[in-house]
Amino acid sequence: xxxxxxxxxxxxxxxLRRQQPRPKFLYLSLLAIxxxxxxxxxxxxxxxxxxxxxxxxxxxERFIGKLTPAPVRAxxxxxxxxxxxxxxxxxxxxxxxxGMTLALATAAAALxxxxxxxxxxxxxxxxxxxxxxxxxxxxxxxxxxxxxxxKVIRLAFVFTRSLPEYILGFLLISILGPxxxxxxxxxAIHNFGILGRLGSEVVENAPPRPxxxxxxxxxxxxxxxxxxxLPESFNRMIVYFFYRWETCVRExxxxxxxxxxxxxxxxxxxxxxRSFDQMVFFVLLGALIVLAGDLLSxxxxxxxxxxx
Amino acid sequence: MSxxxxxxxxxxxxxxxxxxxxxxxALTSVSLSIKGGEKVAIVGPSGSGKTTLLRLxxxxxxxxxxxIEILGKRSENLPARQLRRIxxxxxxxxxxxxxxxxLRVWQNIVSGRIGKLGLIGNLxxxxxxxxxxxxxxxxxxxxxxxEDKLFARTAELSGGQQQRVxxxxxxxxxxxxxxxxxxxSSVDPARAKSLVDLLNDISGEHxxxxxxxxxxxxxxxxxxxxxxxxxxxxxxxxxxxxxxDPVSLEQLYHLEADEILExx
Amino acid sequence: MMLASTYRxxxxxxxxxxxxxxxxxLASFWVLGLNPLRLFSGNNxxxxxxxxxxxxxxxxxxxxxxxxxxxxxxxxxxxxxxxxRFALLAMxxxxxxGALLALLASTAWWxxxxxxRMLGWVLRPFCLASRVVMAFARSIHELIWGLxxxxxxxxxxxxxxxxxxxxxSGILAKIYSEMFEEHSREAQRALRAIGxxxxxxxxxxxxxxxxxxxxxxxxxxxxCAVRTAAVFGFVGIETIGYRIKLASDEFHYRExxxxxxxxxxxxxxxxxxSRALRKRMGA
Numbered sequence: 001x002x003x004x005x006x007x008x009x010x011x012x013x014x015x016l017r018r019q020q021p022r023p024k025f026l027y028l029s030l031l032a033i034x035x036x037x038x039x040x041x042x043x044x045x046x047x048x049x050x051x052x053x054x055x056x057x058x059x060x061e062r063f064i065g066k067l068t069p070a071p072v073r074a075x076x077x078x079x080x081x082x083x084x085x086x087x088x089x090x091x092x093x094x095x096x097x098x099g100m101t102l103a104l105a106t107a108a109a110a111l112x113x114x115x116x117x118x119x120x121x122x123x124x125x126x127x128x129x130x131x132x133x134x135x136x137x138x139x140x141x142x143x144x145x146x147x148x149x150x151k152v153i154r155l156a157f158v159f160t161r162s163l164p165e166y167i168l169g170f171l172l173i174s175i176l177g178p179x180x181x182x183x184x185x186x187x188a189i190h191n192f193g194i195l196g197r198l199g200s201e202v203v204e205n206a207p208p209r210p211x212x213x214x215x216x217x218x219x220x221x222x223x224x225x226x227x228x229x230l231p232e233s234f235n236r237m238i239v240y241f242f243y244r245w246e247t248c249v250r251e252x253x254x255x256x257x258x259x260x261x262x263x264x265x266x267x268x269x270x271x272x273x274r275s276f277d278q279m280v281f282f283v284l285l286g287a288l289i290v291l292a293g294d295l296l297s298x299x300x301x302x303x304x305x306x307x308x
Numbered sequence: 309m310s311x312x313x314x315x316x317x318x319x320x321x322x323x324x325x326x327x328x329x330x331x332x333x334a335l336t337s338v339s340l341s342i343k344g345g346e347k348v349a350i351v352g353p354s355g356s357g358k359t360t361l362l363r364l365x366x367x368x369x370x371x372x373x374x375x376i377e378i379l380g381k382r383s384e385n386l387p388a389r390q391l392r393r394i395x396x397x398x399x400x401x402x403x404x405x406x407x408x409x410x411l412r413v414w415q416n417i418v419s420g421r422i423g424k425l426g427l428i429g430n431l432x433x434x435x436x437x438x439x440x441x442x443x444x445x446x447x448x449x450x451x452x453x454x455e456d457k458l459f460a461r462t463a464e465l466s467g468g469q470q471q472r473v474x475x476x477x478x479x480x481x482x483x484x485x486x487x488x489x490x491x492x493s494s495v496d497p498a499r500a501k502s503l504v505d506l507l508n509d510i511s512g513e514h515x516x517x518x519x520x521x522x523x524x525x526x527x528x529x530x531x532x533x534x535x536x537x538x539x540x541x542x543x544x545x546x547x548x549x550x551x552x553d554p555v556s557l558e559q560l561y562h563l564e565a566d567e568i569l570e571x572x
Numbered sequence: 573m574m575l576a577s578t579y580r581x582x583x584x585x586x587x588x589x590x591x592x593x594x595x596x597x598l599a600s601f602w603v604l605g606l607n608p609l610r611l612f613s614g615n616n617x618x619x620x621x622x623x624x625x626x627x628x629x630x631x632x633x634x635x636x637x638x639x640x641x642x643x644x645x646x647x648x649x650x651x652x653x654x655x656x657r658f659a660l661l662a663m664x665x666x667x668x669x670g671a672l673l674a675l676l677a678s679t680a681w682w683x684x685x686x687x688x689r690m691l692g693w694v695l696r697p698f699c700l701a702s703r704v705v706m707a708f709a710r711s712i713h714e715l716i717w718g719l720x721x722x723x724x725x726x727x728x729x730x731x732x733x734x735x736x737x738x739x740x741s742g743i744l745a746k747i748y749s750e751m752f753e754e755h756s757r758e759a760q761r762a763l764r765a766i767g768x769x770x771x772x773x774x775x776x777x778x779x780x781x782x783x784x785x786x787x788x789x790x791x792x793x794x795x796c797a798v799r800t801a802a803v804f805g806f807v808g809i810e811t812i813g814y815r816i817k818l819a820s821d822e823f824h825y826r827e828x829x830x831x832x833x834x835x836x837x838x839x840x841x842x843x844x845x846s847r848a849l850r851k852r853m854g855a
Contacts, residue, residue, distance in 0.1 A: 167802060
């Protein structure tokens with residue numbers, strides 16, 4: 001039994017609830033996601049397997065059987081592992097491939113970082129406005145131009161980001177032939193978009209005061225960017241750089257599958273020759289350098305924070 | 309919970325308590341007793357052990373030596389469940405308020421009973437609260453003066469309003485005592501007084517013991533019937549403001565006695 | 573004077589880092605034998621030009637019509653849906669696995685292990701094991717996982733989905749657990765102080781705080797999954813990458829651009845959705 005006072009209160013609560021905008025979008029999104037998930041799982045097979053189950057288990061057995069390195073299988077002794085591994089590393093050029101992989105990643109990361117830095121001021125909202133950082137000056141000669149430049153650069157970032165490195169690599173090889181440039185450019189173009197986006201966010205969130213001071217003293221946008229904003233946000237940018245470098249190492253191991261130097265090339269060769277032991281060896285080697293890259297990235301992050 | 313309990317046993321009883329962090333002695337030979345319904349302010353400079361004392365009182369910290377009785381029970385070496393039970397009867401308002409900014413105001417308040425309900429009950433309260441629950445929360449918000457913020461997102465409220473949400477959460481808990489750790493150090497004097505008065509009124513209305521650590525000596529003297537002064541981990545005085553002499557106060561803060569009296 | 577010397581020291585380490593990166597980059601260029609002039613050789617320029625010009629005229633129909641084939645746009649739509657499905661399937665496996673691994677690896681929901689020493693002994697190995705599994709799963713690229721599974725078991729939808737789900741679970745788990753560790757624990761502590769159990773305090777005090785970031789990152793992963801789905805077309809699954817390969821074999825650049833634009837559109841939609849959600853979650 002509710003009293004008059006309770007009724008009033010309940011009415012008031014209902015009123016307050018109505019006043020608050022309901023997060024319809026959130027509920028709709030949740031519904032959409034669940035429907036999409038349901039559709040994905042129930043809409044039939046993406047790739048009907050041509051192999052029967054018995055063929056598949058036969059394949060699996062054969063694969064597992066050939067996993068242990070060939071000399072170890074023959075002699076039953078794991079001490080044969082070292083010479084086999086050494087041979088793969090040196091004559092089989094695995095170490096060289098590792099070096100190439102790292103070089104690919106570093107070259108691509110540096111290229112993309114360099115060009116991203118060039119274009120970030122155009123994409124950052126606070127710098128590319130007709131009145132940078134909200135400082136009122138004279139009327140800008142071409143107010144519309146800035147809006148266009150800004151949008152075009154942002155579009156370029158999003159577009160290059162949406163191109164998968166592997167597909168880009170494939171297309172570039174078809175144009176340039178099996179040249180390391182194809183892989184470097186593939187990685188660089190994709191990461192240009194990512195670093196550009198991340199970097200422009202950093203610039204947009206940078207504290208405006210130092211930059212405003214530069215502009216108020218007559219330095220232009222470029223001056224503000226180079227002398228005030230970049231030094232402030234250096235740490236964050238370097239962290240992002242190393243994060244992408246890490247990803248580039250991962251991708252570079254795979255891009256070799258397209259037929260150019262790198263671990264991926266060795267992996268596909270081993271697969272084609274059905275030397276599964278070598279294949280797994282190279283895969284694990286790749287995992288090792290990715291982990292090492294991970295570690296380096298972590299160390300750099302710690303080091304920079306300590307300096308701060 | 310609406311009648312003051314007169315003959316309550318001591319809510320907090322500390323006997324020769326010492327609390328050590330490694331080599332550092334945060335509290336030394338502290339003995340005090342606080343009865344049900346009392347309003348006590350703990351004053352002292354930073355680092356004097358106020359927070360440590362409060363943490364001992366809500367059993368989130370164990371003493372290195374000495375005994376502590378909370379609501380009549382000894383708090384040393386208790387199994388976790390009983391410890392949680394004690395804590396659920398004592399409301400703590402930490403200095404940073406401990407609110408979840410993403411949640412709505414009512415959700416933050418409903419989490420006051422988190423220690424008293426099981427997982428299912430808590431989830432239910434957080435997602436599909438019952439009408440009586442919402443009614444109670446609304447009336448509490450009314451009591452602290454911001455009833456129209458019932459469904460607002462907590463992050464949108466001002467600092468002072470968020471403090472009141474924390475107070476409402478404490479009330480929702482229906483505690484035996486409220487511990488407040490420096491609740492007013494970051495607000496202006498007018499708001500500070502208003503919040504302290506609110507807590508004092510609530511304490512009187514419901515007979516809830518109030519234990520508040522304050523940095524502002526003036527505020528403490530004007531609002532509380534009992535002051536405990538801490539310095540360097542030791543209790544320097546424990547009396548009503550009227551009985552305090554300027555010498556004790558001076559020793560506490562190393563200020564000139566005249567300055568203090570002038571500000572008052 | 574202290575200020576000046578620390579400032580100089582600070583600048584010094586930054587300059588050192590930049591120098592190190594530049595040197596490493598130059599060394600890499602040298603090792604790879606990269607010569608910028610090679611890029612501009614005659615044939616390269618022509619092909620590149622052709623390719624880039626086709627960007628302005630994406631194909632709406634087969635460039636070399638084939639008898640009895642389904643309409644081009646229908647193929648495009650089907651391929652796009654396949655790509656999306658692949659991504660959704662992989663994510664729907666990766667998200668729960670990633671969440672589980674993240675919870676195992678995180679200590680944020682643990683009760684006070686000073687009082688529950690036994691529990692500490694039980695939980696720590698799980699925590700460590702989870703971190704090792706995460707790191708290992710992450711360190712092998714999804715394409716290589718795919719290659720391994722396909723070599724071992726032949727191509728099938730399940731094999732491909734699992735191959736993508738493994739590294740993605742690892743990556744999601746790593747980021748999720750980092751978010752659990754990084755978010756402020758003040759609400760959690762406050763709730764523990766009023767008697768909440770450690771799990772309840774975690775669910776009420778920490779999870780809602782971290783939720784917007786968790787969701788935003790998960791959407792970013794979905795975006796990556798769409799790209800991965802496209803790339804798996806090169807392995808045999810009929811997604812966008814498969815069509816691009818076919819078109820490239822025949823030098824049908826305009827068809828390629830159609831598919832690139834479609835991929836672009838998919839990613840923009842996901843990106844926009846994620847941003848709209850984040851705005852409404854008020855983070």
